[in-house]
Amino acid sequence: MDVVEIVKALGDVTRLRILNLLNKETLCVCDLEEVLKISQSNASRHLTKLRFARLITGEKQAQWVYYRVDETSLERYPFVRELLAKELVNEQACQKDEVRLRKYRELGGSCERTVHITE
Template sequence: MSTIEVLKALADETRMRMLSLLYQETLCVCDLEAILKLSQSNASRHLTKLKNARLITSEKQAQWVYHRADEKMLATCSFVKELLAAESDMSPLFRKDLARLRKYRECGGGCGRTVKIDEE
């Protein structure tokens, strides 16, 4: 995968936010919908772009598909990890996403158990 293709995939705030979450934890589309407040079609469209850039991998288990950051690609394109770290440190939105992920898990959210998260 070329650096240009990776940068194109990262040139969207929603995809960066998704990748940041998937770097922290393996999630399915329903988790990302709840945490980022996206529609299923919107979340799936962004996941496809990340997958086509080989930034994430996916694994099907029963009816669920779980996504996570591709560690091999992140090792190859180390600048992606640096971007994620910088955004996590500086962006209030990225910090809020991580807080929402923690709250989602604390409330029992997961595949088949989607919960609503109140605004903080």
């Protein structure tokens, strides 16, 4: 994959937030919708760009697709791993997303069980 496509994919704050969450755990579109408070079409559009850049992979299970960070790409492009490990952890939006994800999981949120989290 061309490094330019990687950099383009990283050039959007929502995609960075998604990548940060997928670095923590495997998630589906409905999880991302609830945690990030974005629409299904918006989440899918961003996931498509991250998949095109091969930063994430998806695995279909029943009617859902579960996404995770592609470890092969992190090995090939260590600057992405460093971005996730050293830079995004300090971003306030990413920190809030992680808190919301923990709360979502504590409430039992999943594709099979929709829960809505409040601030």
